[in-house]
Amino acid sequence: MPGASVSIRDVVVTYPGADRRAVDDVSLEVPAGEFVVFLGPSGCGKSTLLRTINRLVVPDAGEIFVDGNDVRGASPETLRRGIGYVIQAVGLFPHMSVAKNIGVVPELLGWEPARIDARVDELLALVALDPARYRTRLPRELSGGEAQRIGVARALAAEPRVLLMDEPFGAVDALVRTSLQDETKRIHRALGTTIFFVTHDVDEALRIADRIVVMNAGKIVQADTPLHVLARPATPYVEALLDTRDTVRRLSLLRVSDALSQSERSPGDAPAIAADATLREALALLLAGSTQLAVADRNGAFVDFASIRAALAASAAAA
Amino acid sequence: MIANASGFFVGLHVEDLGVRLAQHLLIVGIALAVAFAIALPLGVLAARNDRVRGPLLAALGVVYTLPSLAVFALLIPVFGLGLVTTEIALVGYAQMILVRNIVAGLQAVPAPMRDAARGLGMTDAQIFAKIDVPQALPLVIGGLRLAAVATISIATLAGKIDAGGLGALLFAGLDRDDPSRIVTGSLAAAALAIGVDAILRRIERVAIERAR
Numbered sequence: 001m002p003g004a005s006v007s008i009r010d011v012v013v014t015y016p017g018a019d020r021r022a023v024d025d026v027s028l029e030v031p032a033g034e035f036v037v038f039l040g041p042s043g044c045g046k047s048t049l050l051r052t053i054n055r056l057v058v059p060d061a062g063e064i065f066v067d068g069n070d071v072r073g074a075s076p077e078t079l080r081r082g083i084g085y086v087i088q089a090v091g092l093f094p095h096m097s098v099a100k101n102i103g104v105v106p107e108l109l110g111w112e113p114a115r116i117d118a119r120v121d122e123l124l125a126l127v128a129l130d131p132a133r134y135r136t137r138l139p140r141e142l143s144g145g146e147a148q149r150i151g152v153a154r155a156l157a158a159e160p161r162v163l164l165m166d167e168p169f170g171a172v173d174a175l176v177r178t179s180l181q182d183e184t185k186r187i188h189r190a191l192g193t194t195i196f197f198v199t200h201d202v203d204e205a206l207r208i209a210d211r212i213v214v215m216n217a218g219k220i221v222q223a224d225t226p227l228h229v230l231a232r233p234a235t236p237y238v239e240a241l242l243d244t245r246d247t248v249r250r251l252s253l254l255r256v257s258d259a260l261s262q263s264e265r266s267p268g269d270a271p272a273i274a275a276d277a278t279l280r281e282a283l284a285l286l287l288a289g290s291t292q293l294a295v296a297d298r299n300g301a302f303v304d305f306a307s308i309r310a311a312l313a314a315s316a317a318a319a
Numbered sequence: 320m321i322a323n324a325s326g327f328f329v330g331l332h333v334e335d336l337g338v339r340l341a342q343h344l345l346i347v348g349i350a351l352a353v354a355f356a357i358a359l360p361l362g363v364l365a366a367r368n369d370r371v372r373g374p375l376l377a378a379l380g381v382v383y384t385l386p387s388l389a390v391f392a393l394l395i396p397v398f399g400l401g402l403v404t405t406e407i408a409l410v411g412y413a414q415m416i417l418v419r420n421i422v423a424g425l426q427a428v429p430a431p432m433r434d435a436a437r438g439l440g441m442t443d444a445q446i447f448a449k450i451d452v453p454q455a456l457p458l459v460i461g462g463l464r465l466a467a468v469a470t471i472s473i474a475t476l477a478g479k480i481d482a483g484g485l486g487a488l489l490f491a492g493l494d495r496d497d498p499s500r501i502v503t504g505s506l507a508a509a510a511l512a513i514g515v516d517a518i519l520r521r522i523e524r525v526a527i528e529r530a531r
């Protein structure tokens with residue numbers, strides 16, 4: 001099922017007793033199927049803004065529409081059953097098996113047991129876990145990374161058109177986090193679900209976002225593609241938060257195919273690199289002691305320092 | 320020695336024991352059932368409401384510390400001798416233990432777990448049934464176990480006020496200076512407490528295993 005568009009209009013949230021707004025007049029238009037990342041320091045209002053979408057937090061002012069429908073139109077429970085929700089590891093129910101956890105929302109929706117079982121197996125396969133091995137396990141019998149995959153599977157169980165993820169990979173180590181990010185991207189491409197993803201990890205945001213929403217003190221400071229945010233930070237705050245002068249960081253968003261040069265003569269014994277590798281990887285290979293890299297499956301194409309520099313300049317100009 | 324011992328066992332009042340044991344179980348069973356029916360809503364309310372919790376636990380604590388004999392003495396002028404006075408006293412005692420453990424059990428449910436349940440679209444009733452109850456169950460059963468053991472012991476006082484039970488056997492022995500009745504009554508009450516404790520302990524372990 002393809003994603004839904006989400007429209008956030010002039011939303012304000014003030015918690016009882018707080019002296020300042022947790023979300024301060026935020027508006028954001030999100031087209032169907034976009035992967036949006038809320039990025040910002042602790043306490044800037046990312047979770048609060050996220051939780052207004054499924055009405056876990058009720059705004060004091062403003063409106064939110066999912067696919068054009070006001071989220072206040074149905075009961076909160078009905079709304080939430082149609083919106084996936086993933087939080088850090090503690091979110092799995094320890095007294096329920098993996099299958100029971102994944103089947104929570106379908107069960108709330110009254111699906112037949114046979115249909116739930118089939119869906120559980122399908123989802124386990126989707127998050128790359130063997131159904132036969134994992135179905136009957138309890139959450140305490142899972143690694144942190146596996147538990148998070150189950151959390152994602154559970155959120156996707158009833159084919160939601162919007163998925164909310166609140167620092168879902170904050171509790172796993174860097175290596176596992178990278179693979180979970182890749183899986184999430186793959187699932188996003190496969191399903192087309194609109195995803196809202198909260199993180200304060202800049203590299204995570206750059207890796208997975210279609211659009212990064214940079215927040216500070218309850219406000220949106222900039223909302224743009226990763227490349228544009230890096231190339232054209234809207235304020236000194238964004239520049240500092242993302243360390244935008246870090247050229248290597250920008251190279252990790254560009255592909256070898258963005259920096260091709262053509263040569264007549266054969267590249268000789270130059271090392272090969274894939275066209276969809278990042279320029280950051282290409283740079284690392286060049287620094288290891290080559291003057292140019294042959295691009296695999298592109299006859300005669302190569303990258304070198306000059307073509308990388310040109311691609312970097314072009315990306316800044318385009319942004 | 321051996322002759323003495325076998326004579327001692329022959330002297331046990333086995334013919335009364337069955338009836339008295341059944342009465343005792345009934346007294347304790349009614350007390351625990353009524354006490355739990357009251358403690359559950361009180362416990363849920365106290366766990367959810369900070370302003371109720373403190374005063375309620377304090378009040379129940381006062382009841383709990385009253386000497387049981389004094390409580391019987393205070394109730395008899397109003398409710399007379401017999402089962403009603405016994406049950407009121409027992410329910411009062413069990414209340415503190417049950418409510419305290421229900422509150423502790425519910426408060427121990429991690430907030431993010433309930434948040435996830437709400438975020439997935441559970442209603443308050445569904446969160447209670449599917450998350451709070453299984454998570455709080457070990458502590459609630461633990462409370463039930465402590466209350467059962469205390470009630471079995473205090474319920475022997477019922478024998479003194481014409482409500483029957485193992486205490487009747489015990490007090491009859493005291494009145495008639497008949498050690499075999501005293502021993503039979505005491506041993507049976509102790510065995511009952513130990514047995515019930517063991518059974519509930521086992522159930523508690525299963526609940527812990529399932530809540531983790």
Ligand SMILES: Nc1ncnc2c1ncn2[C@@H]1O[C@H](COP(=O)(O)OP(=O)(O)OP(=O)(O)O)[C@@H](O)[C@H]1O
Pocket residue numbers: 015016018022040041042043044045046047048049200
């Ligand atoms: N339930 C609440 N009651 C009162 N204040 C709250 C509540 N939740 C959050 N706040 C406050 O609102 C502000 C925004 O909090 P929020 O949780 O949205 O931040 P965040 O960006 O998600 O931070 P983090 O990265 O630490 O999760 C903070 O000042 C926080 O202290």
Ligand SMILES: [Mg+2]
Pocket residue numbers: 046047048166198
């Ligand atoms: Mg947060």
